[in-house]
Amino acid sequence: MAATVGRPEPTVRFFSFHLMPYPGLPADYDGPAWITCPNELFDPVLGGEIYNRYIDELLYAEEVGFDGVCVNEHHQNAYGIMPSPNLIASILARQTKRIRIAVVGNALPLYDPPTRVAEEFAMIDCISGGRLIAGMVVGGGPEYYSFSLNPAHARERFAEAHDLIIKAWTEPGPFEYIGKHYKLRYVNTWPRPVQEPHPEIWIPGVGSLETLEFVAKHRYAYMGIPYFHISVFERMFSLMREACRAEGYEAQPSQLGWLVPIFVADTDAEARRRYEDHFWYFVRRLLPGINISPPGYTSVRSVENVLKGAATFALNLKTWQEVVDGQYAIVGSPDTVAELLGANIERLGVGNLLGLFQLGTLPAEDTHRNLTLFATEVMPRLRQRFGAAPVATTGPIRP
Amino acid sequence: MTVLDDASLPTAVGVVEIRRGGTDSPVPVVYLHSAQGEGAAMAFLEALAETRRVVAPVFPGFGASEGLEAIDDIEDASFHVLDVLDRLDFAQVDLIGLSLGGWMAAELATRWPDRVRRVVLVNAVGLYVDGAPIKEIFGRPLDELAVDLYADPDHPVAQMMRALAQSEGSVDQIPFDLLRPVIQAQAATAKLGWNPYLHNPKLRRRLDRISAPALVVHGEHDGIVPRAHAEAYAAGIPDARLVDLEGAAHMATLERPGAVADLVLGHLTG
Numbered sequence: 001m002a003a004t005v006g007r008p009e010p011t012v013r014f015f016s017f018h019l020m021p022y023p024g025l026p027a028d029y030d031g032p033a034w035i036t037c038p039n040e041l042f043d044p045v046l047g048g049e050i051y052n053r054y055i056d057e058l059l060y061a062e063e064v065g066f067d068g069v070c071v072n073e074h075h076q077n078a079y080g081i082m083p084s085p086n087l088i089a090s091i092l093a094r095q096t097k098r099i100r101i102a103v104v105g106n107a108l109p110l111y112d113p114p115t116r117v118a119e120e121f122a123m124i125d126c127i128s129g130g131r132l133i134a135g136m137v138v139g140g141g142p143e144y145y146s147f148s149l150n151p152a153h154a155r156e157r158f159a160e161a162h163d164l165i166i167k168a169w170t171e172p173g174p175f176e177y178i179g180k181h182y183k184l185r186y187v188n189t190w191p192r193p194v195q196e197p198h199p200e201i202w203i204p205g206v207g208s209l210e211t212l213e214f215v216a217k218h219r220y221a222y223m224g225i226p227y228f229h230i231s232v233f234e235r236m237f238s239l240m241r242e243a244c245r246a247e248g249y250e251a252q253p254s255q256l257g258w259l260v261p262i263f264v265a266d267t268d269a270e271a272r273r274r275y276e277d278h279f280w281y282f283v284r285r286l287l288p289g290i291n292i293s294p295p296g297y298t299s300v301r302s303v304e305n306v307l308k309g310a311a312t313f314a315l316n317l318k319t320w321q322e323v324v325d326g327q328y329a330i331v332g333s334p335d336t337v338a339e340l341l342g343a344n345i346e347r348l349g350v351g352n353l354l355g356l357f358q359l360g361t362l363p364a365e366d367t368h369r370n371l372t373l374f375a376t377e378v379m380p381r382l383r384q385r386f387g388a389a390p391v392a393t394t395g396p397i398r399p
Numbered sequence: 400m401t402v403l404d405d406a407s408l409p410t411a412v413g414v415v416e417i418r419r420g421g422t423d424s425p426v427p428v429v430y431l432h433s434a435q436g437e438g439a440a441m442a443f444l445e446a447l448a449e450t451r452r453v454v455a456p457v458f459p460g461f462g463a464s465e466g467l468e469a470i471d472d473i474e475d476a477s478f479h480v481l482d483v484l485d486r487l488d489f490a491q492v493d494l495i496g497l498s499l500g501g502w503m504a505a506e507l508a509t510r511w512p513d514r515v516r517r518v519v520l521v522n523a524v525g526l527y528v529d530g531a532p533i534k535e536i537f538g539r540p541l542d543e544l545a546v547d548l549y550a551d552p553d554h555p556v557a558q559m560m561r562a563l564a565q566s567e568g569s570v571d572q573i574p575f576d577l578l579r580p581v582i583q584a585q586a587a588t589a590k591l592g593w594n595p596y597l598h599n600p601k602l603r604r605r606l607d608r609i610s611a612p613a614l615v616v617h618g619e620h621d622g623i624v625p626r627a628h629a630e631a632y633a634a635g636i637p638d639a640r641l642v643d644l645e646g647a648a649h650m651a652t653l654e655r656p657g658a659v660a661d662l663v664l665g666h667l668t669g
Contacts, residue, residue: 295586
């Protein structure tokens, strides 16, 4: 059932990442999309439609030959209406047969006790036959407001929750776990994951040194969070390589992932024409508020590194030329997109390309066509360029 | 004018900074600063130092004081302040606290009433008052915060906060060396007051443990702590007097150092 067995691991794996953005913010609302964005603005009927549509878009990624799909967790916001990515992942686990399902990730400090994450991830791994990628994340700054959770304890809680989850998966229960933040007398997680010793672990980040060192130490994979100038990713991955060297090994491409918005159309001009408004809805309507950094959330030693990145954050974008120059999104004809992605994959040395093929208000037809064109015109060239085996598609590709 | 010296004091959690000086007096005055870390409440401290021995410990996470890793909540903070008094050999003190420092002073005076001879709470947080929330201090733009902290928009600190908020320089111009201590001080405050927000739900019903006569000061333009909190303190502490201070917002010891010092000295000798 573990469908990847027997197939050579591709050099670059292609993932379709869905944020599940809320496209219906009224034109006269100009407040933040996070923490205090009034939930009266959420239309449940529209919500139901887009949940189902977005799930279809994720399922379509398997049909057209992606290696995997990604979902993520955010709370009390219009940017991504997926407070429980595990609910979506469980649907995907049942409805797909081949692709990896990456939950990037569960915000561990928000689960109390975090054995809940060990349980739900193990369920998804069982249902999918061992196709889960278990992402673990500290949680965004806004989430510490939305949960009234102390940001000054974020890093310690994350580290402790991580240790507890790994222990729950790898050591026979029941056992007692007495940490600083979690004190559990009976840890005995049912079910256990299919993958031994545990699912592949991904950690997303924006360049905090603690996170890089943590990922390097455990030999996990680091996913660079998007919406920064391309140079920020270069610096982030070079810091990751240094952190791995400090642990006595060279970082593997499979340990690095680059998340970027992608849009393909027949020509460069058409791509921009069809995409630009939706991109700006995303940047100007859904990003505001995401960058709030509560006290104690970023360590004193990481502040400089994080702030240097933050200066190029997409929220500061004014013109399309800046988007193109900084490669905040890769938009164009199949030739243009294949060339730009190929050059960056090489330059960044990443083994995982995580594309956002739907962004902001991008409608269903455009998203569908984007995925189709990418899978038929771009992905094969990149697989060829990076020596990866082609992946069998499971159904007819619907143009 | 009496000048205070900087010194360092080893404590159970690490070495902390203290400012000290003044005239020998039988009962020393201890000043606990606010979340702004106003080590620079110098005019106020110096006014007290004319006739009193004054010590102002700098809380872990503020300035160069170590030990924040060992402090997680207001209980740890209270034990730390007790430790400071012990290490200074102060059997009994006159305790003054501004805002966050006021909260610590109230915690100390409820837990170890014998150690406190007189207490002064200036715009103290620490209580929850239904219908009168303490305004958000975390994550707000500095220029907006300045309005809540200072009645006088031309106060030098208020001006500095506005300038910082409006500076849009490049990354290379960010003064990281100045920024790091500010970030650490905010983390220290978050540890004590993120949730429950700047209060201890158990403190109010313990206020009757305070045996020291208390002076409760409310800055009439305080944009952070509503007057109802001063009223709650004055109602809960058996021997308390509430005074409204004109021309001051939240940072009263910086804004009206002379007036607060007069009130304090009156209370200490009264």
